[in-house]
Amino acid sequence: MTPHMFPTVVLLVFMNVRLPAKGCPLPCACFASITDCRNENLTSVPQGIGLQTETLFLTANQLTTIPPRAFWNLTSLTFLDLSNNKVIPDNDTLDYVRNLLSLDFSENDIQTIPTDIFQPTPKLVWLNLAKNQLKSLPNDVIRNLHNLTYLDLSDNFIELHNNTFEGLYSLDTLILSGNRLSSLPSVAFHTISQLQILELSNNKLKYLPNNLFDKKDSLTDLILSNNTLTGSIFPALRGLSSLKYLYLSNNRISSLPPFPLESFPLLHKVTLSHNSLSVLPDGLLKGLNQLSVLELSDNSIAQLPKELFQNSSSLEYLHMDRNMFSEMPMLAGLQNVVELTLCCSKIQHWPSEVTLSQLEYLETLDLSSNLIVNFDMNIVRNNTKLTNVLLTNNPICVNMNLSVAMPLKCIN
């Protein structure tokens, strides 16, 4: 591209100018190898799509059936977006697009995937089937997609079988959230040897089979929020030695084993908010030298173990809103914390000097909606980075004019 062409390109892309160019069907917009037919209320795939097309957007139209030759000879096509239509796919829908790498079929009300639909497209790397009405995937339908790395099946009604994911040797991301899953076959993920990201949030899982994650030492992100899991799941997680992100919020965890997370030395973030925890084990954070974010909001915690944060020097974000604290919890060890939130408990006293003086990187301290009546500016004098102390909805905000005492704030 020559430099003086650039403004024209920008105009075409941003103003959606119609190009009556050869190989660009009306009402689409085309540029180079991109054919863009989004949002046009199309009821059929336009004829005459340029054979040079590599990227084809048919997003947000009214497409229902795709005639057998709709994509005839489009052998350059690598990216096809059919999302947000009412397409009923057929065995031959993808017959001519054998170089396809990326297919978006999300939001189409699809009820079944025809057995042979992906036969012509063994190169597929990225497949989105989210937000349809799928109840299952026929056993062999995706089995030949050996190069598939990303599969999104979220917001369907999928039930998993032992061999649903067989053959997906390259899969690293599997999204299964929002499927009303109440149980998982213990071998369901065993054949996905490269799996890194697994999303199972928004289901109805009560427990996890003990050997569900056998040999899953590639897994880095495990998202289990919004289920009805209890503390009994921790033995099932034991083998996940590469885990960096563990999301367990919105479950029914009321107790934790003595060292629940110690087999995850690489853990960066843990969410345990919206559970029923009242007591945390002394060894909750044992071995977590890289933990940077800990979410404990919306539980019933009244006290923290004395030495909980002893080795938590990497922790930067600690959220403990809406618990039952009646005094500032012990925070010794948290020398690098940047953001500490403790709103909506029953804390009565301003944190002591010994508590705050160690938190030298603290920028935000949220103590709003507590019962704090007094404060001492001298105590925060050493906290030179502290710019935001939220005290809204505490008695102190009624009794005192704090507009003179930055960084304390009585209004958000």
Ligand SMILES: *[C@@H]1O[C@H](CO)[C@@H](O)[C@H](O)[C@H]1NC(C)=O
């Ligand atoms: C598509 O149809 C809707 C409803 O009939 C209409 O409001 C909208 O303007 C149409 N869009 C185009 C691009 O024709």
Ligand SMILES: *[C@@H]1O[C@H](CO)[C@@H](O)[C@H](O)[C@H]1NC(C)=O
């Ligand atoms: C597709 O290719 C065949 C064989 O090369 C040719 O006969 C046919 O006209 C082509 N169709 C289109 C729509 O280009």
Ligand SMILES: *[C@@H]1O[C@H](CO)[C@@H](O)[C@H](O)[C@H]1NC(C)=O
């Ligand atoms: C797809 O092809 C298979 C045979 O390979 C057949 O059993 C099935 O009914 C076909 N599905 C559709 C939707 O045509």
Ligand SMILES: *[C@@H]1O[C@H](CO)[C@@H](O)[C@H](O)[C@H]1NC(C)=O
């Ligand atoms: C899968 O990917 C590998 C490595 O990129 C490549 O050599 C192979 O041809 C691909 N398989 C298919 C069916 O395209």
Ligand SMILES: *[C@@H]1O[C@H](CO)[C@@H](O)[C@H](O)[C@H]1NC(C)=O
């Ligand atoms: C699924 O795998 C489990 C464990 O290997 C086995 O006990 C069970 O019989 C299998 N179910 C089916 C339907 O093959």
Ligand SMILES: *[C@@H]1O[C@H](CO)[C@@H](O)[C@H](O)[C@H]1NC(C)=O
């Ligand atoms: C949790 O899942 C239910 C359905 O299973 C859904 O309605 C709700 O919005 C989800 N909540 C969150 C916070 O995602």
Ligand SMILES: *[C@@H]1O[C@H](CO)[C@@H](O)[C@H](O)[C@H]1NC(C)=O
């Ligand atoms: C902190 O680390 C020391 C030395 O590795 C260890 O002895 C101690 O048990 C750890 N404490 C906690 C609460 O993890």
Ligand SMILES: *[C@@H]1O[C@H](CO)[C@@H](O)[C@H](O)[C@H]1NC(C)=O
């Ligand atoms: C501030 O820090 C200095 C040096 O670390 C220490 O001697 C002093 O007691 C601290 N003052 C307060 C109010 O925390």
Ligand SMILES: *[C@@H]1O[C@H](CO)[C@@H](O)[C@H](O)[C@H]1NC(C)=O
């Ligand atoms: C609070 O103090 C500020 C600055 O001294 C002053 O302008 C303001 O009127 C005071 N507000 C009240 C409610 O006393």
